[in-house]
Amino acid sequence: MNLSLLQPAPGSVKDRKRIGRGTGSGRGGTSTRGHKGAKSRSGYSSKLGFEGGQMPLQRRVPKFGFKNFNRLEFAPINLDVISALVVNQNTTIVDLVFLQSHGLVSKNDKVKILGRGEINSAVEIHAHAFSKSASELIEKAGGKIVLI
Structure with missing residues (x-):
């Protein structure tokens, strides 16, 4: 076997339509465009x-x-998500870099902390906005809110 013997598999290459080559070709006359009208x-x-x-x-x-x-x-983030992260990672500060590293927000997202769930540890949370319920729960647990 050598390179000169290589050829495509049978049936994989079709010949192109040769349009406008006379009536004997089967595609003469109107060249497959039908009769008259703008499209012809x-x-x-x-x-x-x-x-x-x-x-x-x-x-x-x-x-x-x-x-x-x-x-x-x-980008909304609930307190139950943050509390689970804090327990697993054993941290006291949750900021944008921390949230990005765990895949919760992307680089240019503005973050709002929402109040679903509970938080039991004193955590300092940095975000662009907080809901009333979230801020109350964080401060009740002894945490700190930092607006960016």
């Missing part, structure tokens, strides 16, 4: 969403709502 002409391209003159879907469906571009999106 060279240079044809339609607009995105064009439905042949019928009222297009994006104009038939009514508009509603709006996107508030000033909205702040927070």
Whole structure:
């Protein structure tokens, strides 16, 4: 066996359509484009969403709502998640670097601590926002809240 004998597996390579080579080819005349109309002409391209003159879907469906571009999106983290981490890792400070290292938030996330669950140890928590219930539970356990 040598490189000159290599060839593709049978049936894996098809011949390309040779269009516009006369009627004997079976694809002469209209060159597989049908008869007349814009699509048979060279240079044809339609607009995105064009439905042949019928009222297009994006104009038939009514508009509603709006996107508030000033909205702040927070990554929510509950106290039960934090307390489980604190017990496992045996730490007293929970900040963004700690949360990133455990895969709870990504680099540019703003973090809000929510009050689901219990926290039993005195922990200093750094975050962008806290819910009322979360802040009460943290301070009741002897912990500290630090707003970033």
